[in-house]
Amino acid sequence: xxxxxxxxxxxxxxxxxxxxxxxxxxxxxxxxxxxxxxxxxxxxxxxxxxxxxxxxxxxxxxxxxxxxxxxxxxxxxxxxxxxxxxxxxxxxxxxxxxxxxxxxxxxxxxxxxxxxxxxxxxxxxxxxxxxxxxxxxxxxxxxxxxxxxxxxxxxxxxxxxxxxxxxxxxxxxxxxxxxxxxxxxxxxxxxxxxxxxxxxxxxxxxxxxxxxxxxxxxxxxxxxxxxxxxxxxxxxxxxxxxxxxxxxxxxxxxxxxxxxxxxxxxxxxxxxxxxxxxxxxxxxxxxxxxxxxxxxxxxxxxxxxxxxxxxxxxxxxxxxxxxxxxxxxxxxxxxxxxxxxxxxxxx
Numbered sequence: 001x002x003x004x005x006x007x008x009x010x011x012x013x014x015x016x017x018x019x020x021x022x023x024x025x026x027x028x029x030x031x032x033x034x035x036x037x038x039x040x041x042x043x044x045x046x047x048x049x050x051x052x053x054x055x056x057x058x059x060x061x062x063x064x065x066x067x068x069x070x071x072x073x074x075x076x077x078x079x080x081x082x083x084x085x086x087x088x089x090x091x092x093x094x095x096x097x098x099x100x101x102x103x104x105x106x107x108x109x110x111x112x113x114x115x116x117x118x119x120x121x122x123x124x125x126x127x128x129x130x131x132x133x134x135x136x137x138x139x140x141x142x143x144x145x146x147x148x149x150x151x152x153x154x155x156x157x158x159x160x161x162x163x164x165x166x167x168x169x170x171x172x173x174x175x176x177x178x179x180x181x182x183x184x185x186x187x188x189x190x191x192x193x194x195x196x197x198x199x200x201x202x203x204x205x206x207x208x209x210x211x212x213x214x215x216x217x218x219x220x221x222x223x224x225x226x227x228x229x230x231x232x233x234x235x236x237x238x239x240x241x242x243x244x245x246x247x248x249x250x251x252x253x254x255x256x257x258x259x260x261x262x263x264x265x266x267x268x269x270x271x272x273x274x275x276x277x278x279x280x281x282x283x284x285x286x287x288x289x290x291x292x293x294x295x296x297x298x299x300x301x302x303x304x305x306x307x308x309x310x311x312x313x314x315x316x317x318x319x320x321x322x323x324x325x326x327x328x329x330x331x332x333x334x335x336x337x338x339x340x341x342x343x344x345x346x347x
Contacts, residue, residue: 006030008270009122012129013037015102016242016259018109020126022059023267025113029274034119035129043147043219044102045171045178047158047253049340050093052260064108067098068172071156075322078163078206082322090329091336097158097253099171099178124237124270124278127244128263136228136247139304141166142188143223143250148177149216159210160252167251167303168206177211179203180250182225182304192220225249227301233289234282241266246297249304252339258296261342265289292343299338 008024010017013035021033047070048056056062073096076083088096119125153175161168166182181203183191191199200214228247233240242259269285325332 004121004123006032006120006122007274008032008124008126009034009119010126010128011035011119012127012242012244013106013110013113013115014129014242015105015109015256016263017126017128018106018113019055019059019260020128020241020263020267021113022061022109023264024270026059027267027271027274029270030122032116032120032122033113034116036117037129042221043145043178045099045145045147045173045180046102046105046256047097047099047171048105048260049097049253049257050095051341052257053095053098055260055264058264059109060112061108065098065100065105066174067100068154068174069095069156070097070099070158070172071095073158073160074210075160075325076162076208077322078161078168078208080316082320084322084326084332086332086336090333091340092333093340095156096336096340099158099173101173124239124282126266127238127240128242128259130244131226131247132228132230132240132244134228134231136226137301139166139182139225139227139249140184141182141225141249141304142185143225144179144181144183144188144191144220145223146179146181146220147173147218148179148211148214149218150177150211151213151215159207161207161210163206169251169253170207170210171253181206182249182251185222185224188222192222223250225304227297227304229297234279234286237278237282239266239282239285246293248297248300251300251303254296254300254339258293258342261292262289295338295343 007029009032010021011034013033021031024031053062071088073086154172154177159170165184169180171178196217199217230240230245233245241262248255266285269281
């Protein structure tokens, strides 16, 4: 039997698969990128961490992206005490993150790559898109996603506000805010179809003073929220990364950033030992990525579920946690850097 002509075949031409392909090609490996799906359309704001910026710089696409930096994040809870502020300077980085549109990121990543429909044979098969088929958890929340025109224009501050039904995030995007608002599914459907003035009134009640004046609401959609984690990430010469390995709640914007770290570490593993036994190499890679994945999954699940609810005990506990984080710089710096770089060191 002839050996495969390719080193790596990647299923999924989203940001994770494309980043892996670019990193491997720059190292001289023979790579194919396959994706039968059409590119995503509609509003899908994403927050890229500073660590993701470093990865995208190294594969040569960062300079082409139009992004809005996040220099600070104000975290609070609706209807009770407790708030904290995370600053880029405290974390020792120029920005905590950067907001852009998913479609723009995919466009720039795909531009230098050819994409085929069928996955060809290769020494290593990487699955980089598609939710895991293993059993997961459906949150009692859907997310309303929209773009908000505001006065004064949004600058470099993002807001994360915990409400009784779930987290509400406001991300600065080219002078507007991208809204990701988690709530009960039936309320999400109602608000997505509500008159604009009714939507703004309920949003202002939940968001507090963060917004300023909302002048227009654009592109309201509803996204179901679930946690799905693949039990086995490696099978022979096949490996699962990004959304194919874990699908997370959008709170704190960790899903894509974890996937980009997956891609970068896998690229380093494959380029450092291109002639290695692939199943053994992938087993080592999965072991090395276990801590970062598990810690990120636990954190987002805790923030999504543990910070919801409206009992007096829960409100007091959330308020105490936020106040303590605000008072002590060392834990605040640790938390911010953990959100940026994951459980591993600088990529």
